[in-house]
Amino acid sequence: MDPTLPVIPTSLVEVDIVQQWRDGVPGAVPVHDGESGPDLASAAERFEVDISVLRAVGASASAGEVRALPLSDGRFGWAVGVGAGSAAQWRTAGAALARAVRGRLDQVADSEDETGDLGEAGDSDYLQVRLPAEVDGDVVTALTLGLSLGGYRFRVTSRPRPPRLRKVLLVAPDGADRDELAEHVRRAAEWSAATALARDLANAPSNIKDPAWLTGVGAELATDVPGLSATVRDEKWLADRGFGGVLAVGGGSARPPRLLELSYRPEHHDGPHLVLVGKGITFDTGGISLKPAEGMHLMRTDMSGGAAVIAALLSIARLRLPVRVTGLVPAAENHVSGSAYRPGDVVRHYGGKTTEVGNTDAEGRMVLADAMAYAVEQHEPDLLVDVATLTGAMKVALGLRTGGFFATDDELAGRVSAAGERVGEAWWRMPLLDAHAEDVKGTLADVKQTPPGPGGVTAALFLREFTGGLPWAHLDIAGPARAESDYAEVVAGATGFAARSLVELAAGFTG
Template structure:
């Protein structure tokens, strides 16, 4: 009974935040929401503003947010029950509060649901807020990289080279592939500074995920088979099915760059596999830690009320993540 109640509460939190219009919701506003919700749930909350992001080397988050009048943020939420000292599970959620596509501007129809492009961060926040009430015994940390991908005189450009947290450089191929840029910073920080037992990210990341699986299930990728299986089982039990996808090593060469450590997308005019290439890019920032990537671009939004997929932002993944953490 308690699990069901907390799953419903967490999903409602995620949906309410994701459905908030972006003239209200910007990175500082969402960071303040995370601070209030986190503290009310007994979480330790840390927020990086733009000066702190620049000081600590979060070049990806800053690049994506550079065209907006609203400053970028990074939020860290920590659930540490009792005297727990074991390496944490780290959850990372994409937090683009609105996505115009940047200088590679989206078509008008493509922007209509972009207020929900921070669904990953909303889901992680909802999950983190439910951990104490459910008595989760594991130490869990949530990271919310928040930026608005807007157009302005200072916008990052195709062809720019971005330096991520830890020093890895990425050549920008398309400013509308911004989600992986902010996620890369957060994943690199987690791998280098938090000693994670497991890394899990969730994001409305690629149109290719929606093309492949529509809205019935989400593609998932993993570097640790046992971890990946436990997460898929928990999601299935929660009514949020995942479909395992391959990290095709032969495709890694598509991310090579002549001017940076990586190209952040595959070649322009390539043959597709966009969801796989995005996952391969993100893997570069996980430091070899056990990692699972959930691409909810198809399942995170719905045009009608269909079962668990409520119209608008669905909160897909909130129930699955909570169930998995309770069982871990």
């Protein structure tokens, strides 16, 4: 790891299920929507204060509304709105609470007062949250995701690392099955870890994050995970085997391309072999088809699809899911130089198919095409899924909070949607319009890189040419891979979108 960066992966809060409320530990109590407004009475009872105190601080049932209130004996607490108690509202509430606690810890650090208003020394990085009487696994899962990811931050700075929330105790009601709830916490914590690692990799600045760094970090992290192996292929290996798309895109940079192969083969596995392919463009200038300067700095996150695949494979292996999964991340830097590929070039991909280049800024599909063709021939998967920040058209169609996906198989499409719903990521299936299939056919080459027509659709149709007829889904995360501001469990910057959906997609094949 580069010493100038924060430690990767980022440490997340540890969440535990407990039975008893603890004196002296800062606490939070949810405020629900009641029949005639926010149920402040229940929250006041749990805090052992008069309801007027909650009214005075403006406590509300609106999901994510957090109000701090001083309590007796120097204690401190938060009232957090959870609305009607849906999973999304609990996720939002958990994230808002994590940010509120982080803000309080920052204030304590700035004032050089280690205890501040947060309790006795040693408890300032702890929090307890009282769960509702009707708690179930969905509530605990959503709350854990929000608490784990809402306070995430990634900064390259000379300042000392700020204090952080280290542990949250979820206080279960009498009669709750704590073991069952703890299993939901464990799974949600792994989803959070996948999301946070994908954020880390995408947030890393591109003066450090070149193809060798990205693939090297992925391989290094894999070494400590049982059942998971990693191999990094260099530019000579790629050239010897005809990865023309990866080499063309990476040809304009002084930092050569790489291919990361991650293989998870549990001792006992049943069901299909799933291959995940993630776009790993570590910086994208657009090449000769140069991007506008405005917004180009965000292209450090153009490898978010590759980051999602790396993070997902690590979590799949740590969860010991009984399903075989392979991850491929073709990594390249799309730069401008005398050796850059050009519009009008004809590129020969792995396997021999040729592409007529129309725009060097459509580089993602070039590297994915090689990796997908390689997956089909060398790994013989039953199912193929690729994920990429691929087209601006998808941002126009679906905005910045929903991922678009295409699928050749209805069952696979249903699995993608269901996985996203379970982990709190929104996906929308887009049509593979066969009316535009002929537009992909080339004149100088087998296929056109940038055929006319709707950009998201034609990009997917181009990629379909390299799937070997396998059941396949293409996940375009150009919109939700980056965020301009905080919302729900998302923080500004790289979002880690798709990582936990991929983990849950794999889990769905375990029976």
